[in-house]
Amino acid sequence: MDAEKNPLDRVPQHIAIIMDGNGRWAQSKGLPRLAGHRAGTENLKTILEACVEFGVKYLTIYAFSTENWERPESEVKGLMRIFRTMFDRELKNLHENGVQLRHLGKLDRIDAALRKQVIDAIELTKNNQRLILNVAFNYGGRAEIIHSIQQIIRNEVEPEEVDENLVDQHLYTAGSPDPDLVIRTSGELRTSNFLIWQAAYAEWYFTPTYWPDFGKEELKKALLDYRERERRFGRVSSEDA
16 A cells, blocks of 8 residues: 555654543533543554554553652542552453553552552553553652663672663663654643653654543544654754765
């Protein structure tokens, strides 16, 4: 199929998404913030299906940051209930559709029941290859880099042996390619401590659309925008070479 007939002929292998705006979406409709988080969780199914259709191989989502623990206790508890419900309701479907779940972050602050759900989901889906879904949950980019450094020190690696490849191997994302495209919804123009090592040369796409409204067509807009970019990785443009 030629480019004129297939506008998505250049699809990023790995997309990462900061799913922002759930609370503001709810407030704009006169609903409680947790209603927005529930709507955002429902929307994730739409995006997963679209990623498979468009040929994306890796999807990383920013589900809950290390800073999100500072939100009101009622909201945090409500989010954890939503996550538990999602695992109960959606895991079988994800598994049957070939989605492999991976976790980025730490599980130490998560209650035992949810922690077991996450571990069981990873084990159940570990051989699936249709789409790799990295869930950044209790995740922070700086904490991830510190964790990597600590692991390297524990392994008694000589300083001159430390390079980018070694750091990559000790990150939570070890085994996944760096993201080609990072999308942030809701109009905020910040990286918010998300994949700050891995996204060093990613293309970024910011949209004012709140996450619950960021459906298949919005994702397609982001991919069409990406298609027109020239990724230079610090080099000069091919037109200037």
